[in-house]
Amino acid sequence: MKTYREELWFETRSRREFINITPRVERALAASGIREGLCLVNAMHITASVFINDDEPGLHADYERWLEKLAPFSESSDPARGGYLHNRTGEDNADAHHKRQIMGREVVVAITAGRLDFGPWEQIFYGEFDGGRRKRVLIKIIGE
Amino acid sequence: MKTYREELWFETRSRREFINITPRVERALAASGIREGLCLVNAMHITASVFINDDEPGLHADYERWLEKLAPFSESSDPARGGYLHNRTGEDNADAHHKRQIMGREVVVAITAGRLDFGPWEQIFYGEFDGGRRKRVLIKIIGE
Amino acid sequence: MKTYREELWFETRSRREFINITPRVERALAASGIREGLCLVNAMHITASVFINDDEPGLHADYERWLEKLAPFSESSDPARGGYLHNRTGEDNADAHHKRQIMGREVVVAITAGRLDFGPWEQIFYGEFDGGRRKRVLIKIIGE
Numbered sequence: 001m002k003t004y005r006e007e008l009w010f011e012t013r014s015r016r017e018f019i020n021i022t023p024r025v026e027r028a029l030a031a032s033g034i035r036e037g038l039c040l041v042n043a044m045h046i047t048a049s050v051f052i053n054d055d056e057p058g059l060h061a062d063y064e065r066w067l068e069k070l071a072p073f074s075e076s077s078d079p080a081r082g083g084y085l086h087n088r089t090g091e092d093n094a095d096a097h098h099k100r101q102i103m104g105r106e107v108v109v110a111i112t113a114g115r116l117d118f119g120p121w122e123q124i125f126y127g128e129f130d131g132g133r134r135k136r137v138l139i140k141i142i143g144e
Numbered sequence: 145m146k147t148y149r150e151e152l153w154f155e156t157r158s159r160r161e162f163i164n165i166t167p168r169v170e171r172a173l174a175a176s177g178i179r180e181g182l183c184l185v186n187a188m189h190i191t192a193s194v195f196i197n198d199d200e201p202g203l204h205a206d207y208e209r210w211l212e213k214l215a216p217f218s219e220s221s222d223p224a225r226g227g228y229l230h231n232r233t234g235e236d237n238a239d240a241h242h243k244r245q246i247m248g249r250e251v252v253v254a255i256t257a258g259r260l261d262f263g264p265w266e267q268i269f270y271g272e273f274d275g276g277r278r279k280r281v282l283i284k285i286i287g288e
Numbered sequence: 289m290k291t292y293r294e295e296l297w298f299e300t301r302s303r304r305e306f307i308n309i310t311p312r313v314e315r316a317l318a319a320s321g322i323r324e325g326l327c328l329v330n331a332m333h334i335t336a337s338v339f340i341n342d343d344e345p346g347l348h349a350d351y352e353r354w355l356e357k358l359a360p361f362s363e364s365s366d367p368a369r370g371g372y373l374h375n376r377t378g379e380d381n382a383d384a385h386h387k388r389q390i391m392g393r394e395v396v397v398a399i400t401a402g403r404l405d406f407g408p409w410e411q412i413f414y415g416e417f418d419g420g421r422r423k424r425v426l427i428k429i430i431g432e
Contacts, residue, residue, distance in 0.1 A: 001145050001289050001432050003324040005400055036147040037286055038184060040326060040396050044407025046341045052249050053190045058221075058229030059241055065223060066215065066242055071354065077346075079353060085346030097347055098354055101391055103245055105340050108184050108252055108396055110284035112149055117282060119188025138405060140398035142326055142431065143286065144145050145289050180291040182328060182430055196393055197334045202365075202373030203385055209367060210359065210386055247389055252328050252396055254428035256293055261426060263332025287430065288289050 004032030004141040007044075012131035018060045019126045021050075021137065025109075026116060028139045035114045037143015041124055042106035044136040047096035049103035049127035063103075067129075071098035096129035103127050111143055148176030148285040151188075156275035162204045163270045165194075165281065169253075170260060172283045179258045181287015185268055186250035188280040191240035193247035193271035207247075211273075215242035240273035247271050255287055292320030292429040295332075300419035306348045307414045309338075309425065313397075314404060316427045323402045325431015329412055330394035332424040335384035337391035337415035351391075355417075359386035384417035391415050399431055 006028045008021060025041055041050050053059070075092045076083025084094030107124060110117035126137055150172045152165060169185055185194050197203065219236045220227025228238030251268060254261035270281055294316045296309060313329055329338050341347065363380045364371025372382030395412060398405035414425055 001325075003400075003431070005398065005405070037145075038182065038284065038326065040398055042396075042398070044410065046407075046409050051245065053241060053245070054230075056230060056233060058232050059238065062223075062228045062230050062238055062242070063245075070214070070358070079350075084350045086342075086344055086350050088346050089344060094347065094350055097341060098350070101339065101341070101351075104248065104392065106396060108186075108250060110149065110184055110186070110282055112147075112284070117149070117284065119190075119280060119282075121190050122188065136407060138398055138407075140326065140400070140405065142324070143147070180430070181289075182326065182428065195389065197385060197389070198374075200374060200377060202376050203382065206367075206372045206374050206382055206386070207389075214358070248392065252330075252394060254293065254328055254330070254426055256291075256428070261293070261428065263334075263424060263426075265334050266332065287291070 001142060002034050002144055004034060006139045008137040010126060011134045012128045015131050016064055017128045017131055020055050020123050021126050022123045025124055025139060032141045034111055034141050034143040037111045037141060039109045039111050039141045040106060042138050044138050047093050047100055047130035048135055049100045050107055050137060051103045051127060052107050052122050052124055054121050055123045067099045067102060070102060071095045093130040099129045145286060146178050146288055148178060150283045152281040154270060155278045156272045159275050160208055161272045161275055164199050164267050165270050166267045169268055169283060176285045178255055178285050178287040181255045181285060183253045183255050184250060184284045186282050188282050191237050191244055191274035192279055193244045194251055194281060195247045195271060196251050196266050196268055198265050199267045211243045211246060214246060215239050237274040243273045289430060290322050290432055292322060294427045296425040297422060298414060299422045300416045303419050304352055305416045305419055308343050308411050309414050310411045313412055313427060320429045322399055322429050322431040325399045325429060327397045327399050328394060328428045330426050332426050335381050335388055335418035336423055337388045338395055338425060339391045339415060340395050340410050340412055342409050343411045355387045355390060358390060359383045381418040387417045
């Protein structure tokens with residue numbers, strides 16, 4: 001069995017952003033030399049997501065608006081005013097911890113014949129919900 | 145290490161449907177000859193889900209109503225009218241891309257002694273949110 | 289390839305609870321002797337979650353309030369009165385089946401140099417949404 005590990009680093013300028021990381025995962029896979037196995041890609045931070053969906057800017061704008069509706073940003077730490085208790089820690093990113101639960105922490109992708117075994121439209125995204133900080137994604141591939 | 149790959153094909157008549165695929169995953173596992181390892185089951189399309197929950201029709205009807213509330217169907221591409229920008233691409237399935245994020249793309253199941261290592265009520269479902277098209281689920285098993 | 293399997297048992301007194309199980313997963317990993325691979329941790333019951341986020345009590349209270357808003361508890365089986373058809377089975381836990389879909393069934397964690405390969409704040413939680421019953425989490429590790 002072979003294993004391969006690589007970190008991707010991000011520091012987005014905007015608070016929220018979706019970045020297509022498929023090419024970087026493909027390069028990691030090529031570097032691994034693994035032909036058959038599983039590839040885990042996960043956010044190493046708890047206010048970010050890794051997910052698979054469409055590379056379509058309209059959809060990404062829809063996601064952002066939708067997530068803001070499901071878990072609105074608030075600086076407040078008072079739930080009665082739409083705030084979050086988590087913000088008592090001095091952070092203002094409680095909404096990001098919620099958005100990340102909707103979009104997910106990780107994806108596991110099959111590796112077949114040395115390729116990401118994807119359907120026609122599957123692309124891997126890094127979803128940043130509390131940007132402006134240096135953050136990482138982990139790629140771990142096992143197989144042979 | 146052994147690996148096994150199989151695709152399941154679906155073409156639902158209705159737009160939304162939940163299909164119990166546990167027996168088909170069990171047959172793939174038997175065909176693989178793998179006794180210990182991990183089994184990835186994922187939708188290969190981005191308007192469908194694979195998830196694990198209860199095989200109970202009332203719950204499935206509840207899920208459908210709930211998902212419709214969280215991410216309502218709309219043909220419109222105007223967010224001000226409850227539409228989605230994604231529908232500007234000519235599709236009317238933006239809601240399906242949202243529903244799939246709630247229910248998830250994939251499950252990873254432990255394989256122990258040649259069986260899906262499940263609790264008493266765990267069953268694997270294909271969740272279709274934009275049916276009437278031919279779509280696939282990928283099963284990838286690694287182990288020995 | 290090595291594999292390792294362990295069950296964790298829970299019986300919470302309260303209906304809903306978040307329990308940090310990271311130390312127990314670390315002990316399982318040490319017992320496995322596996323240095324490189326993947327670790328699956330999943331709820332074996334369909335009204336519970338395993339997820340990764342912050343070990344911060346304010347955030348957990350936020351999550352509980354948020355999940356109650358997205359999928360409110362109801363004993364009713366009448367959707368017109370905010371109930372769930374699933375409760376016709378005699379259960380009153382339909383909301384728990386919904387909350388678990390938001391928070392997820394499982395996490396897959398990379399194993400590197402004999403450790404859970406985590407970012408600075410990642411911790412693994414068991415999320416109980418229908419407690420007062422004996423329930424299990426499965427740990428399955430594969431690698432070498």
